[in-house]
Amino acid sequence: MDGKVLTITSGKGGVGKTTATANLGAGLADSGKKVVCIDADIGLRNLDVVLGLENRIVYDLVDVVEGRCRTRQAMIRDKRLSELYLIPAAQTRDKSAVSPSDMVRLCDELRQEFDWILIDSPAGIERGFRNAIAPADIILVLTNPEVAAVRDADRIIGIVEAEEKNPPKLVINRIKADMVRRGDMLSVEDVLELLAIDLIGMVPEDESVIQATNRGMPVVLDGKSRAGQAFRNIASRLLGKDVPFMSMEEEGGFLGRLSRLIRPGGN
Amino acid sequence: MPTLFDRLLNRPPKSAQQAKERLKLVLIHDRTDLTASMLESMKDEIIQVISRHVEIVAQEVRIEMTQDGRQQRLIADIPLKTVKRRRLG
Numbered sequence: 001m002d003g004k005v006l007t008i009t010s011g012k013g014g015v016g017k018t019t020a021t022a023n024l025g026a027g028l029a030d031s032g033k034k035v036v037c038i039d040a041d042i043g044l045r046n047l048d049v050v051l052g053l054e055n056r057i058v059y060d061l062v063d064v065v066e067g068r069c070r071t072r073q074a075m076i077r078d079k080r081l082s083e084l085y086l087i088p089a090a091q092t093r094d095k096s097a098v099s100p101s102d103m104v105r106l107c108d109e110l111r112q113e114f115d116w117i118l119i120d121s122p123a124g125i126e127r128g129f130r131n132a133i134a135p136a137d138i139i140l141v142l143t144n145p146e147v148a149a150v151r152d153a154d155r156i157i158g159i160v161e162a163e164e165k166n167p168p169k170l171v172i173n174r175i176k177a178d179m180v181r182r183g184d185m186l187s188v189e190d191v192l193e194l195l196a197i198d199l200i201g202m203v204p205e206d207e208s209v210i211q212a213t214n215r216g217m218p219v220v221l222d223g224k225s226r227a228g229q230a231f232r233n234i235a236s237r238l239l240g241k242d243v244p245f246m247s248m249e250e251e252g253g254f255l256g257r258l259s260r261l262i263r264p265g266g267n
Numbered sequence: 268m269p270t271l272f273d274r275l276l277n278r279p280p281k282s283a284q285q286a287k288e289r290l291k292l293v294l295i296h297d298r299t300d301l302t303a304s305m306l307e308s309m310k311d312e313i314i315q316v317i318s319r320h321v322e323i324v325a326q327e328v329r330i331e332m333t334q335d336g337r338q339q340r341l342i343a344d345i346p347l348k349t350v351k352r353r354r355l356g
Contacts, residue, residue: 151290154294
């Protein structure tokens with residue numbers, strides 16, 4: 001097997017990297033791919049709780065890199081998807097415990113066994129971020145339609161370009177269609193014009209993400225969630241399928257538009 | 268851009284529009300490390316160099332940074348003084 005390494009990064013914290021990693025991992029696994037997610041945020045691990053696997057951790061990424069366990073022993077199999085695994089971050093160490101070449105070596109080993117290796121990058125542009133992008137074949141830059149997140153995304157894109165990696169792809173997360181319509185939130189077109197890279201997905205703001213995270217269940221597995229649908233679409237595009245971008249409207253479709261016509265300004 | 272209607276009513280531009288305009292400028296400077304004062308001194312030097320060869324209208328020279336995809340472009344607009352030739356004849 002010759003797996004692909006996909007890194008999810010953003011520069012700014014809190015834009016949804018961990019949620020995106022969990023959901024793309026689950027989405028790819030749900031499409032029948034064998035997937036491992038690596039939490040590269042050493043000292044601030046969270047991918048375990050988002051996936052609902054926090055009670056099963058025995059070994060972590062630093063244990064693997066320092067040879068205290070075999071890679072397989074640190075991989076936790078998901079409760080719902082038998083082809084989804086997690087390698088958790090260490091919680092009591094700092095980012096200098098792992099180097100970019102450690103990550104390259106580990107991913108080369110995992111490529112033999114997995115179709116996809118997803119890396120959840122920490123915020124910032126220091127060591128942890130360098131670790132996360134070093135082995136990447138594909139880099140997804142995640143941002144929100146908001147000034148600080150777009151500015152930091154631009155810095156990240158600049159660094160990735162300087163590293164001569166493949167051009168990163170953009171995911172715009174937490175879009176509020178009603179605010180965009182009122183002219184109070186940057187639109188997808190605005191963000192694309194500013195950042196000038198290819199878009200691979202846009203995800204609406206959706207309360208079901210918080211509900212799913214509360215339960216430790218990736219929202220892609222919730223067939224009714226709009227954010228879940230958006231993440232499924234991104235997973236399909238990663239698999240080479242040509243999926244049209246969905247509407248960001250809260251009540252997409254004819255009825256939603258009709259109700260807005262009847263109650264202008266409402267919703 | 269604010270609509271004509273907004274301008275007639277003297278309404279401030281929408282906040283998303285302001286965000287976009289501010290980001291445009293911030294990103295140009297983040298990407299190039301060029302400050303406004305560096306641009307200004309560059310402009311003075313360019314005026315000096317070009318003036319050595321041809322007469323220009325120094326006060327109308329404009330140097331601007333623009334974005335072309337992810338590439339930054341420095342555009343210089345340098346008006347030349349019209350040379351008045353006397354017709355021989």
